[in-house]
Amino acid sequence: MWIFSDNSKCIFFIWNQWCLYYAAVVCLLFSPVRTNNVCPTSCICAKDPGTVTCRDGEDTEVPGDIPEWTSTLILQGRNISTLRRGAFMSNGTELQMTTLSLSRNGIRAIEPYAFLGLPRLHLLDLSHNQLEYISGRAFHGLLQLRSLYLNHSISPAATEQLSNALDAQSLLNLHRLELAGNALKSIPPLRLDMHNLHALVLINNSITSVGGGDVTTLYQQKRVRVYLALNPFRCNCELGAFYYWLKNSSQCPDAGRLLCSEPEAKRGVPVENLREEDVDCMSENLEAVSYVFLGIVLALIGVVFLMVLYLNRGGIKRWLNNIRDACRDQMEVYHYRYEQDSDPRLANVAV
Ligand SMILES: *[C@@H]1O[C@H](CO)[C@@H](O)[C@H](O)[C@H]1NC(C)=O
Ligand SMILES: *[C@@H]1O[C@H](CO)[C@@H](O)[C@H](O)[C@H]1NC(C)=O
Ligand SMILES: *[C@@H]1O[C@H](CO)[C@@H](O)[C@H](O)[C@H]1NC(C)=O
Numbered sequence: 487m488w489i490f491s492d493n494s495k496c497i498f499f500i501w502n503q504w505c506l507y508y509a510a511v512v513c514l515l516f517s518p519v520r521t522n523n524v525c526p527t528s529c530i531c532a533k534d535p536g537t538v539t540c541r542d543g544e545d546t547e548v549p550g551d552i553p554e555w556t557s558t559l560i561l562q563g564r565n566i567s568t569l570r571r572g573a574f575m576s577n578g579t580e581l582q583m584t585t586l587s588l589s590r591n592g593i594r595a596i597e598p599y600a601f602l603g604l605p606r607l608h609l610l611d612l613s614h615n616q617l618e619y620i621s622g623r624a625f626h627g628l629l630q631l632r633s634l635y636l637n638h639s640i641s642p643a644a645t646e647q648l649s650n651a652l653d654a655q656s657l658l659n660l661h662r663l664e665l666a667g668n669a670l671k672s673i674p675p676l677r678l679d680m681h682n683l684h685a686l687v688l689i690n691n692s693i694t695s696v697g698g699g700d701v702t703t704l705y706q707q708k709r710v711r712v713y714l715a716l717n718p719f720r721c722n723c724e725l726g727a728f729y730y731w732l733k734n735s736s737q738c739p740d741a742g743r744l745l746c747s748e749p750e751a752k753r754g755v756p757v758e759n760l761r762e763e764d765v766d767c768m769s770e771n772l773e774a775v776s777y778v779f780l781g782i783v784l785a786l787i788g789v790v791f792l793m794v795l796y797l798n799r800g801g802i803k804r805w806l807n808n809i810r811d812a813c814r815d816q817m818e819v820y821h822y823r824y825e826q827d828s829d830p831r832l833a834n835v836a837v
């Protein structure tokens with residue numbers, strides 16, 4: 487009796503243990519907490535190179551269960567309108583991924599700290615989105631980021647916010663910044679003192695001129711290479727400082743591909759091939775000044791002429807009268823002679 491009771495206690499204890507263990511396993515398998523090793527639904531995973539690719543889905547959020555071993559995450563063709571704070575960080579764990587491609591996801595807004603928990607990210611591609619809002623703290627924490635692609639992605643509303651978001655403190659290691667096809671009207675007022683920036687790609691924007699201030703900054707940042715092809719340059723004398731920068735520094739690798747689009751006469755002419763007179767504000771101003779001067783002189787001559795006429799109006803009247811009198815006298819003489827001459831002719835005819 488005593489032994490039996492002890493035995494049943496023991497069995498109960500073992501059963502209890504087993505039950506707990508089973509519950510724990512079930513919990514682990516079906517827990518909503520990230521399991522860290524399973525491929526997210528609707529994605530393709532290749533564990534060996536560490537690539538997770540999620541294309542064209544209905545999802546409007548970043549998958550919450552990105553495996554821990556991911557080194558490259560490609561998310562494309564989704565409808566993610568907003569990148570929220572810590573979007574790539576579930577349950578507070580950091581991911582060690584180095585490449586994050588988010589092109590063509592219809593992203594409109596990047597909230598503060600969106601890329602939190604990605605301390606080793608090297609490359610971030612946000613091309614071909616429609617960014618209307620970029621928080622000043624959007625890229626916070628990306629201390630290892632070397633390449634940032636924002637081609638065809640920034641709507642005019644977000645152009646100004648961009649400069650704030652790209653402040654040097656978050657992106658200390660940025661080497662390459664691509665901003666092609668964003669209809670930018672000028673070189674964005676970046677803090678080009680981003681210590682490591684080597685390449686700034688501004689191809690296919692709407693930059694018509696680069697002012698003296700920007701040129702000074704460029705001269706100071708000798709390390710940075712600026713790509714500027716396919717911009718509609720206005721080749722007048724305001725382009726002077728930039729023209730000399732193109733010639734003197736070797737900071738624009740595609741200098742030979744920069745073409746004038748204005749004025750009409752110079753359309754298609756490479757900026758480099760302009761003559762110095764074309765971009766010389768002194769001669770342009772002198773020309774303008776000389777035309778103005780000529781105009782003033784002509785006007786003065788006209789005024790003097792009118793004055794002379796006015797002051798001599800008495801004399802002129804007299805002179806005109808004299809002429810008229812002279813004419814009349816002449817006419818009378820003529821008339822008289824005509825009458826005289828007609829008589830003999832008539833006489834002859836009669837004879
Ligand atoms: C994208 O998602 C938003 C809601 O988040 C929705 O209003 C919009 O219609 C969706 N667009 C497309 C193309 O599916
Ligand atoms: C997930 O979060 C819970 C509570 O917030 C914590 O107990 C658990 O350890 C976390 N898991 C991981 C893998 O960090
Ligand atoms: C734009 O971004 C892509 C990455 O999506 C890159 O491969 C390309 O070279 C960039 N530059 C231009 C000018 O398109």
Ligand SMILES: *[C@@H]1O[C@H](CO)[C@@H](O)[C@H](O)[C@H]1NC(C)=O
Nearest residue numbers: 638666667668669690691716
């Ligand atoms: C330049 O950008 C526009 C959009 O901004 C795009 O439609 C066009 O194809 C681009 N041109 C080139 C040569 O990349």
Ligand SMILES: *[C@@H]1O[C@H](CO)[C@@H](O)[C@H](O)[C@H]1NC(C)=O
Nearest residue numbers: 705729730731732733734735
């Ligand atoms: C660039 O070169 C031109 C002549 O080639 C010179 O007049 C100008 O001062 C130079 N500018 C700088 C900043 O070196």
